[in-house]
Amino acid sequence: MSTVPDNLRYASTHEWVHVEDDGIATVGISDHAQNALGDIVFIELPEAGTIVNSKNEVAVVESVKAASDIYSPVSGEILEINEELLDAAETVNLAPYDGGWFYKLKMSDAAELDDLMDADAYIEHCDAE
Amino acid sequence: MGQHTPLYQKHLDAGANMVDFAGWDMPLNYGSQIEEHKRVRSTAGVFDVSHMTVVDITGDDAKAYLRKLLANDVEKLDAEGRALYSAMLNENGGVIDDLIVYRMSFGYRIVVNCATRSKDLAWMNSHSAGFDVALVEKPELAILAVHGPQSLNKVCAVIDQGQLYPVKTASINLLENFRGVELGNWFIARTGYTGEKGLELIFPEKEAPAFWDKLVAAGVHPIGLGARDSLRLEAGMNLYGHDMDEEISPLAANMEQTIAWQPEDRDFIGRSAVVRHRAEQAAGSMPRLVGLVLEQRGVLREGQRILCDNGEGVITSGGFSPTLKHSIALARIPVNSHSCQADIRGTLTPVRIVKPNFVRFGKKVFE
Structure with missing residues (x-):
């Protein structure tokens, strides 16, 4: 059974967002997602400064099974990427909600959060897949 | 629901992620495929490959029949227990399947792929006319592969513990590569699909769960099909249906050495076609597997395209090598290609051509 923290919002494509009071969002992929992907071996991340739109491809995860696109759950400017993942992609398997975060972004439209799921809805979404 | 091996419940108990494999519910991994891969390279792991098909061949004409059926020559099997890898070709020189044939006390034993079982049996039966042979499938046998540097010691330790098994460990420790030994209704051979030292054990399925438990208790880790694939890829071993199939000549699949060209009067199925393929190869029009x-x-x-200085090719198997910590692949490309690029999701990336053999006994083997 995968872990689904209550304090995050989730996209149907299995990314999570954590938003601080200052409007800075941290993005990663869910425990359910890392489990389905299998061992992750490489991650391609965007450069800081990149402007991304929600639901657009922003990163690529290469696992032992396949290459998978990661879609940004919210729009904004990338402030920082998790450079540790470039050399230690397996961190996403081990700690998808902590050390395995992908990037931080300055949100341009806080209303987009309303389109994302809370933990209960996301659990239902995963069960239905 | 798919078919189950006698170890199905053991896989569930061990927390396996199960997948459908040619109609069988099989373990993909038991957690981390990379950890399982490393276990086999560093210590020992056990694979349940009971879904594979065992066919015993008896009768006065068993040898003559197999010399007709197979591209390699069972005449080379000069003692009981010896093993041979061979292609089974169609008349056009395409590969119907690849297999291992063992010489046994009663005749021969063949182990073929699970996904090709029906067509293999149909082909083998249809070409048995005129030979005094009996082909008997043995679904009541389990097959375990135990591989890794500690595999022989672990198997012998487990066998020494129990009086259950009619097996003498000395005869296992002394086995050379590609040799096996029949011990009662057990057959144990130094064959496998990992590029690592190891054994394949073929024995009655009712004994499989208890033996599995003892191996695991002795520190032999269960290994899923995911790591089986990355291990064989590192070893540069072909996977049927990916690196070769009925449309592919063995000469375009790095299988030339497995064809017994001598004696020239041995008329195996597909011979005239592969002789023709050899002429094409000499003329430079036969691609090669690198x-x-x-x-x-x-x-x-x-499936990724390979763009070479000499034309276009394709990756037939690819993935991440846990031992080398970078990606490796088998690809079929035009002959005399020296530089090439892989089309990875639209980005052309230079790749290096090497001999199709990456890792043996835990070590990198290419330059």
Whole structure:
């Protein structure tokens, strides 16, 4: 059974967002997602400064099974990427909600959060897949 | 629900992620495929491959029949227990399947792929006319592969513990590669699909769960099909249906050495076709199967296009090598290609051509 923290919002494509009071969002992929992907071996991340739109491809995860696109759950400017993942992609398997975060972004439209799921809805979404 | 091996419940108990494999519910991994891969390279692991098909061949004409059926020559099996890898070709020289044939006290035993079982049996039966042979499938046998540097010691330790098994460990420790020994209704051979030292054990399925438990208790870790694939890829071993099939000549699949061209009067099925293929190869029009390495970030995958200085090819098997920590692949490319690039999701990335053999006994083997 995968872990689904209550304090995050989730996209149907299995990314999570954590938003601080200052409007800075941290993005990663869910425990359910890392489990389905299998061992992750490489991650391609965007450069800081990149402007991304929600639901657009922003990163690529290469696992032992396949290459998978990661879609940004919210729009904004990338402030920082998790450079540790470039050399230690397996961190996403081990700690998808902590050390395995992908990037931080300055949100341009806080209303987009309303389109994302809370933990209960996301659990239902995963069960239905 | 798919078919189950006698170890199905053991896989569930061990927390396996199960997948459908040619109609069988099989373990993909028991957690981390990479950890399982490393276990086999560093210590020992056990694979349940009971879904594979065992066929015993008896009768006065068993040898003559197999010399007709197989591209390699069972005449080379000069003692009981010896093993031979061979292609089974169609008349056009395409590969119907690849298999291992063992010489046994009663005749011969063949182990073929699970996904090709029906067509293999139909082909083998249809070509048995005129030979005094009996082909008997043995679904009541389990097959375990135990591989890794500690595999022989672990298996012998487990067998020494119990009086259950009619097996003498000395006869196992002394086995050379590609040799096996029949011990009662057990057959144990130094064959496998990992590039690592190891054994394949073929024995009554009712004994499989208890033996599995003892292996696991002795520190032999269960290994899923995911790691089986990355291990065989590192060893440069072909996977049927990916690196070769009925449309592919063995000469375009790095299988030339497995064809017994001598004696020239042995009329095996597909001979005239592969002789023709050899002429095409000499003329430079037969592609070849090579190894590719990508020593930077990214993963080569089956189906990706390979653009060479001499034409276009395709990756037939690709993935991440846990031992080398970069991606490797098998690819079929035009002959005399010296430089090539892989089309990885639209990005052309230079890759290096090497011999299709990447890792043996835990060590990198290509230059």
